[in-house]
Amino acid sequence: MLRDAVPALSADPLDVVGLLAGAHHPGAGAVVLFSGEVRDSNRGQAVLGLEYEAYAPMAERLIAEILEEARAKWQLHIAIAQHRVGKVAAGDSAVVVITASAHRSEAYAANRHIIDRIKHEAPIWKCEHYTDGTKEWGNNCNCHSVTGDIHKHIYESEQRP
Amino acid sequence: MKIHVYAGLKDYFQPEFELREEIANTDELRAVLVKINGNAGPLLSTCRFAVEEGFIDKNFKLNSHDTVVIIPPSSGG
Numbered sequence: 033m034l035r036d037a038v039p040a041l042s043a044d045p046l047d048v049v050g051l052l053a054g055a056h057h058p059g060a061g062a063v064v065l066f067s068g069e070v071r072d073s074n075r076g077q078a079v080l081g082l083e084y085e086a087y088a089p090m091a092e093r094l095i096a097e098i099l100e101e102a103r104a105k106w107q108l109h110i111a112i113a114q115h116r117v118g119k120v121a122a123g124d125s126a127v128v129v130i131t132a133s134a135h136r137s138e139a140y141a142a143n144r145h146i147i148d149r150i151k152h153e154a155p156i157w158k159c160e161h162y163t164d165g166t167k168e169w170g171n172n173c174n175c176h177s178v179t180g181d182i183h184k185h186i187y188e189s190e191q192r193p
Numbered sequence: 194m195k196i197h198v199y200a201g202l203k204d205y206f207q208p209e210f211e212l213r214e215e216i217a218n219t220d221e222l223r224a225v226l227v228k229i230n231g232n233a234g235p236l237l238s239t240c241r242f243a244v245e246e247g248f249i250d251k252n253f254k255l256n257s258h259d260t261v262v263i264i265p266p267s268s269g270g
Contacts, residue, residue: 126270151270158268158269169268173267182266
């Protein structure tokens with residue numbers, strides 16, 4: 033099955049296997065899937081799960097723009113991204129990005145670029161719920177402390193190793 | 194002017210509220226909000242602002258009919 037568009041946000045658990053099953057293209061020799069998953073600890077604290085919130089209209093539009101730009105830049109056959117909103121338990125997928133291209137280098141590069149931009153730009157936030165009952169909004173993009181501009185970001189995928 | 198806030202800003206403000214003051218731009222809006230709750234200052238200094246689902250900068254002229262969405266730094270993924 034060929035699928036090139038899925039809702040950018042989902043309040044239901046992400047169907048990682050189903051998304052991959054729909055992400056094959058006869059012109060694509062490479063399909064890359066990234067699943068960002070909830071860790072059970074962060075900075076030494078045991079994490080019960082995360083709760084994601086989004087400003088949905090802008091998040092959906094921004095993710096669509098990011099995918100479209102990546103599709104054009106890397107000549108992707110398929111570019112899909114879906115992010116969870118609501119509560120996500122440790123071990124579950126919070127975001128999935130799938131890219132398919134003729135060769136693997138483009139699919140890998142595009143995939144990294146897409147997840148970088150979603151993490152830095154899309155109005156989506158996580159609140160960590162710890163096992164001790166406390167919670168904290170956190171892991172915010174902090175690029176402005178380097179760039180001096182809250183609209184300018186530093187993408188890991190563009191940094192030299 | 195209607196204000197919508199998200200994520201960590203909800204620790205300082207109601208998710209939606211209204212301001213009656215004349216506010217011309219995002220710098221003035223930030224100052225008004227800091228007066229309401231000074232503890233929000235550090236987070237507000239890192240926030241982006243949006244009107245009609247588009248980011249705006251400090252030169253954008255706000256008017257009293259706008260709904261302004263205040264967007265803390267992203268932390269998705």
